[in-house]
Amino acid sequence: MAVPAFLDTIEQTSVSRWLRESESVFGFYFVLLFHTFGLSVLVGASAVLDLRILGVAVDLPLKSLKWLFRTIWVGFAMNVTTGILLVLAYPTKALTNPMFYIKLSLVAIGLSAMQRIKTRVFDDPGLSEAAMAAKARSMAIWSLLVWTGALTAGRLLAYTAPYLVYGVRGG
């Protein structure tokens, strides 16, 4: 399949070129740094919720952790923003890589798992602590697996790209 020409157009824009080619420490790696901060907030908050649901730190009331769902969205917002900039820097590299779509799907599944835990368990004031943990258990296990998969797919983007930039093969 031919690589669409619009990817080349994006790469030639001044924003894309600056992000990719700038020698400044505030260029590409700065965006990547904030993508890392964002993922550690997003997945870190999810992991703490999952671990507690699965019985770690049982004396910690689940209800007191409800605020973490907002934190998850803060991390997600950071990573949508930085993620768009990263794709802008290397559109061909990202969009021609099947792993990129696997990663986005896993992120979507991970987020919806957390949202399900929130609406079905944390938003139900009638549930006792024990009932909350029991009801959320399998969703928490799935969430941990899916986030691990999303992190892995994200890391693998660096190693699986068929193109580095338009017209230049990678790998």
Next chain:
Amino acid sequence: MNFAHLHLLLNHFPVIGTIIGLGLFFLGLSEEHHHMRRAGLILFAVLAFITIPVFISGVGAQVMLRKAGISNAMIQRHEGAAMLALTFMEMTGAVALVGLWQSSRMSRPARWNIAAVLLLSVVTVGLMARTGNTGGDLRHPEIGGLQEPTGMEGTLGSFVHTFEPEPDKISNLMVFTKWTTAFLMDLHFIGLVLIVGTIGIYNIRILGIAKQMPIAPLHRLLPWGLIGLGINVATGMAAFVGAPEDYTFNAVLWLKIVALGLLGLNAAVFYLTGLFNHVERLGPWDEAPMSARVVAMTSLVLWCAVITFGRYIQVFQHSIPRVSN
């Protein structure tokens, strides 16, 4: 100062420190001297940290030794011994931290933990001695006088050597299979998430955010942060061994190590000055004292620094010149 200076400055700490640690731990086996046991455990954790810059500066010193004409076989012998000693030192440090955790929860470490610390630290003392010996041979020819490693070794040395990795082969394994690196870095990120999630939420609560959470139960999340730390020390050092010169001559890696050392000091302030015991008693909506908040803020800032330096390691490869005096 150069890497050879730094290596010589630091390398005696693990060799002598592990002997002192073992002595303290041994004397502390009886319950009336449990303070000595605790001191031994803390010392092992500190040494596990110090051994990392010792090992890394050794690679810098090695480059200088090669220029000075020291035989490669001798250097490889020392590096192989150092890799094995480092591995056991890190394992000793890990079980020591588990022991410290258990003593804070149950007044004394579990039986298996005491046995594991004892066994691992005895092995580490031996391996450190051998590392010191093979290293001394490099710069003190008057002791051995030979430039050929096997000639100066007894039966025990040769026996231990069969377990020592060959540095060149390990580096090749990492360099030639990008999937090894991919796998290590994936685990490194999983470790990072565990650290940020557990330690982050604890510090945030101390700072006064989400005060509905009681502090003591939050601290029970911490072993998962320590698992993350363990994963990241292991995967970080494995990545280092794969391409040692990319990291040794890297200013940002050294900044990362300094930040991690400061985090260790910060943790020591928190746990050893009574701040930890104070905040453990705080229930929902209670405010932590200002001193605890300062420690929590310091921890958050330093972890951000560690992540920042880690992210920029790639960019600053070879930022330290190879020859300096």
